[in-house]
Amino acid sequence: MTAPSATVLLVDDEPHVRAATRAALHSFGCAVEAFARGDDALDAVAPGRFDVALVDLRMAPLDGMAVLDGLQERAPETPVVIVTAHGTVEAAVEAVRAGAFHFLQKPYEVDALRVMVERAVEHGRLRSQLRALRAELGRQRQAGPIVTQDSGLVDALALAADVAESALPVLVTGESGTGKELVAQFVHERSGRRGPLVAVNCAALPAELVESELFGHVRGAFTGAQADRAGRFERADGGTLFLDEVADVPAPVQVKLLRVLQSGEYERVGDATPRRADVRVVAATNRDLEAALREGTFREDLYYRIAGVRVRLPPLRDRPGDVVLLAEHLGARYAEAAGRPVPSWSDAALAALAAYRWPGNVRELQNAVERAVVLAKGGPVEPRHFPEEVREAEGSTDRPTDDAALSLEEIERRHIVRVLARSKDYEEAARVLGIDKATLWRKRKRYGLG
Numbered sequence: 283m284t285a286p287s288a289t290v291l292l293v294d295d296e297p298h299v300r301a302a303t304r305a306a307l308h309s310f311g312c313a314v315e316a317f318a319r320g321d322d323a324l325d326a327v328a329p330g331r332f333d334v335a336l337v338d339l340r341m342a343p344l345d346g347m348a349v350l351d352g353l354q355e356r357a358p359e360t361p362v363v364i365v366t367a368h369g370t371v372e373a374a375v376e377a378v379r380a381g382a383f384h385f386l387q388k389p390y391e392v393d394a395l396r397v398m399v400e401r402a403v404e405h406g407r408l409r410s411q412l413r414a415l416r417a418e419l420g421r422q423r424q425a426g427p428i429v430t431q432d433s434g435l436v437d438a439l440a441l442a443a444d445v446a447e448s449a450l451p452v453l454v455t456g457e458s459g460t461g462k463e464l465v466a467q468f469v470h471e472r473s474g475r476r477g478p479l480v481a482v483n484c485a486a487l488p489a490e491l492v493e494s495e496l497f498g499h500v501r502g503a504f505t506g507a508q509a510d511r512a513g514r515f516e517r518a519d520g521g522t523l524f525l526d527e528v529a530d531v532p533a534p535v536q537v538k539l540l541r542v543l544q545s546g547e548y549e550r551v552g553d554a555t556p557r558r559a560d561v562r563v564v565a566a567t568n569r570d571l572e573a574a575l576r577e578g579t580f581r582e583d584l585y586y587r588i589a590g591v592r593v594r595l596p597p598l599r600d601r602p603g604d605v606v607l608l609a610e611h612l613g614a615r616y617a618e619a620a621g622r623p624v625p626s627w628s629d630a631a632l633a634a635l636a637a638y639r640w641p642g643n644v645r646e647l648q649n650a651v652e653r654a655v656v657l658a659k660g661g662p663v664e665p666r667h668f669p670e671e672v673r674e675a676e677g678s679t680d681r682p683t684d685d686a687a688l689s690l691e692e693i694e695r696r697h698i699v700r701v702l703a704r705s706k707d708y709e710e711a712a713r714v715l716g717i718d719k720a721t722l723w724r725k726r727k728r729y730g731l732g
């Protein structure tokens with residue numbers, strides 16, 4: 283058997299057929315879960331739990347077609363082989379049309395069963411691989427150039443480019459939506475590594491699953507581990523692993539992470555066999571890792587291992603010159619992908635973009651820009667095409683403001699916002715405003731301008 287660890291779901295209401303099929307499957311190394319009823323079988327189904335399903339067509343209360351339907355809904359990756367009685371080829375063909383992988387006519391030889399299961403398992407594996415590849419391609423297609431004119435960010439990217447070809451880990455820090463994943467792609471593309479870029483978000487996983495997600499597990503390692511499974515390190519072999527929200531790696535797993543970073547060695551959960559992976563790690567966090575160090579929730583040795591090369595991404599509000607640049611870039615890119623004309627921007631729209639604080643950083647800007655391009659229907663983008671909070675950030679929007687009702691302070695704040703948006707750095711803004719940098723800094727703090 284090519285796939286000795288394949289787990290087969292067997293659904294047949296005849297006890298002797300179940301027993302005989304189970305014995306045959308065991309004899310070529312498969313694990314089997316057998317059910318007499320389709321509804322009980324469907325209750326046991328979860329994505330990735332079975333490598334192949336062998337389903338009898340004629341059963342009650344649920345027949346094979348209904349089980350096929352349920353399987354496609356709950357575990358679309360699992361290939362289904364429909365088993366039919368002699369002379370019911372038409373129904374079997376119908377099942378294949380409805381999405382079954384193939385059918386097997388009773389009575390069949392054990393060898394025919396073996397070949398069918400082997401082919402179905404292989405088919406399922408290829409399908410999963412294809413899906414993973416498509417996801418990777420989608421990820422790569424989305425990645426565009428990193429657009430910035432901020433000198434701090436340019437320096438940080440130059441450092442990332444300098445170390446890209448080495449195997450050194452890189453730590454990318456920045457608020458949510460500042461482009462950490464984009465930097466991981468930037469490093470991977472310049473690394474010359476032929477393997478894939480695989481991403482894992484440690485904060486999105488329940489703590490008890492992080493280890494098995496990173497390193498994989500063997501069948502039976504814990505409840506729900508129905509089959510052997512490769513982890514992200516294994517899948518990223520020869521490539522790059524983007525470890526997002528690294529501060530959320532639970533303490534016991536941090537030790538194992540340190541080990542794989544130092545020696546390339548790790549073990550799957552439930553298996554003592556050491557494995558090796560050649561993986562470059564780009565870690566990211568939007569939290570204060572130094573604070574986590576002080577609090578003792580993040581290991582110091584791991585910190586020094588991953589933070590040797592550090593790329594700091596400033597929040598968008600601290601890169602006022604980037605907002606308009608990015609809006610134009612993202613607007614043109616979106617319009618091109620959506621087959622719409624490249625948008626033009628009214629002055630009021632640009633002023634509104636520049637005045638807003640963008641707590642969700644570039645991701646929020648991207649959403650606002652895409653929405654505006656759609657709503658503007660090919661005409662110039664106006665403030666009314668932005669979400670309310672963006673519209674309201676600037677006084678000079680579509681809604682005329684009664685300037686006479688504003689305090690001097692508010693007028694000063696708005697003027698500073700406007701000048702910051704048009705200046706390439708704080709020095710230039712201070713010059714335009716006719717104040718020194720320290721005064722500008724105090725005013726920025728007072729008005730919450732980054």
Ligand SMILES: Nc1ncnc2c1ncn2[C@@H]1O[C@H](COP(=O)(O)OP(=O)(O)OP(=O)(O)O)[C@@H](O)[C@H]1O
Pocket residue numbers: 424425426427428429430456457458459460461462463464465526568608644645648
């Ligand atoms: N400087 C930039 N130039 C062009 N696009 C950018 C830039 N920064 C971010 N983006 C785009 O903004 C979106 C958010 O970026 P990304 O997903 O890399 O952020 P992140 O910091 O990883 O966010 P999170 O912490 O929430 O996961 C992406 O679509 C990315 O392509």
